[in-house]
Amino acid sequence: MKYPVTLSVNGESNELLVEAHKPLLHVLRDDLNLTGARRGCESGYCGACTVLLDGQPVHSCSVLAITAQGKAITTIEGLATDGRLHPLQVSFIEHGAIQCGYCTPGFILSAKVLLDEQPQPDAATVRAWLTGNICRCTGYTKIVQAVLATVEETRAGGKK
Amino acid sequence: MRSIEYSEPTTLEETLQALAERGEDAKVLAGGQSLLLLLHLGLVHPGVLVGLQSLSELKEITLDPAAGLRIGAMTTQRAIESAPLVQQHCPVLARTASLIATVPVRTLGTLGGNLCHNLPGADPPPTLIALDAVARLESSRGRRDVPVADLFQGFMETVVKPDELLTEIRIPAASLGNHAVYLKQCVRDVDPALVGVAVRLVLADDEEATCTDVRIGVGGVSLAPYRAVNAERVLRGERLGPESIAEAARVAADECEPMTDAHGSARYRRKMLDVFLRRAVSAAWHGAAQPAQR
Numbered sequence: 001m002k003y004p005v006t007l008s009v010n011g012e013s014n015e016l017l018v019e020a021h022k023p024l025l026h027v028l029r030d031d032l033n034l035t036g037a038r039r040g041c042e043s044g045y046c047g048a049c050t051v052l053l054d055g056q057p058v059h060s061c062s063v064l065a066i067t068a069q070g071k072a073i074t075t076i077e078g079l080a081t082d083g084r085l086h087p088l089q090v091s092f093i094e095h096g097a098i099q100c101g102y103c104t105p106g107f108i109l110s111a112k113v114l115l116d117e118q119p120q121p122d123a124a125t126v127r128a129w130l131t132g133n134i135c136r137c138t139g140y141t142k143i144v145q146a147v148l149a150t151v152e153e154t155r156a157g158g159k160k
Numbered sequence: 161m162r163s164i165e166y167s168e169p170t171t172l173e174e175t176l177q178a179l180a181e182r183g184e185d186a187k188v189l190a191g192g193q194s195l196l197l198l199l200h201l202g203l204v205h206p207g208v209l210v211g212l213q214s215l216s217e218l219k220e221i222t223l224d225p226a227a228g229l230r231i232g233a234m235t236t237q238r239a240i241e242s243a244p245l246v247q248q249h250c251p252v253l254a255r256t257a258s259l260i261a262t263v264p265v266r267t268l269g270t271l272g273g274n275l276c277h278n279l280p281g282a283d284p285p286p287t288l289i290a291l292d293a294v295a296r297l298e299s300s301r302g303r304r305d306v307p308v309a310d311l312f313q314g315f316m317e318t319v320v321k322p323d324e325l326l327t328e329i330r331i332p333a334a335s336l337g338n339h340a341v342y343l344k345q346c347v348r349d350v351d352p353a354l355v356g357v358a359v360r361l362v363l364a365d366d367e368e369a370t371c372t373d374v375r376i377g378v379g380g381v382s383l384a385p386y387r388a389v390n391a392e393r394v395l396r397g398e399r400l401g402p403e404s405i406a407e408a409a410r411v412a413a414d415e416c417e418p419m420t421d422a423h424g425s426a427r428y429r430r431k432m433l434d435v436f437l438r439r440a441v442s443a444a445w446h447g448a449a450q451p452a453q454r
Binding site for chain 2: 001003128
């Protein structure tokens, strides 16, 4: 059965008609054309479909679109402000923390929440936090470096 | 796939009414971290999903000095691991919650959903069994309180009836404190437990380390979590020491009914139960509230 649903994505309100069982991931990709959230395992393991719901990381494959109403949804497309990339995005590029790029949006959104909650995490904390994101290119070393470099930059009084 | 309806009642009464009317055709949607996977795999075919997210009274954590800790069934694992009340009064439960899967799963996954799903290797069941926790089940027919140790019936089955809703978990005041541990053996940090052992000790106020009471909860080993009653019997009233602890672990390993799956063989699970039960009793004895070992 289809239901009228209002979704707030990256600050914009969207009115849609969605089936009750449709995951948020499919609505973002197929109906809203936001393909930054990637379709990976669709089982809640790989983290490629990570988006933020009210600032918290969730697997968009494991959330029904209908239950995401009334919450602020943030996808990777909503991270840059005024055309300027988020410091984490810049750092991932600078450190070569992107190989095929499939997992990147999920990693960056997960890392953003960590830095929002704990601005000065150590390497072990970063690794533990990111266990929910899998990189099939196995580029973990660069990814952790990119996150830690962002931490350093923030500590140095940079532009967060 | 046939069309699925969605309803999101705003009161407990309406929710119980919906479950009473639709029976097995209804599935309760809590955090969705287990149910939506089953739904997408086509393993469940509900006619209606009854969403609980508007029931804010099921998301509360409260402490009463006499009655103990009450945790609403819709409380997320992240809320449990980060709640000062839980960290302070029931650190073993905060730590157990922190070991579940990954941050995104814990962000939405709820305690009630975890228990009702009863996935082998789920972390909360052994801990709640060791804490003598009680699950409150409500339906339009009335309410009943079931010890968590009696909640699980078999592979992914519980005693919760289709018209019943698990509304809260109660941990008695006598179970609160630092004398309990949960240890988990798994291949990767994000996995369910191959073996999960929770131990809560009550020690006599003497120099002899006499164990006046003990609870042992086991998960991951067999089709459903259980209380290792005979291993408890070995320790109850005895002095703790390498020999009594080894004997309790031997009894538990002998009696378990381990399963084989893609993650580990029955033989390995039996062996690891022996090892982890010994470690868990020792850790609880030495008062390690937050052991470094998983």
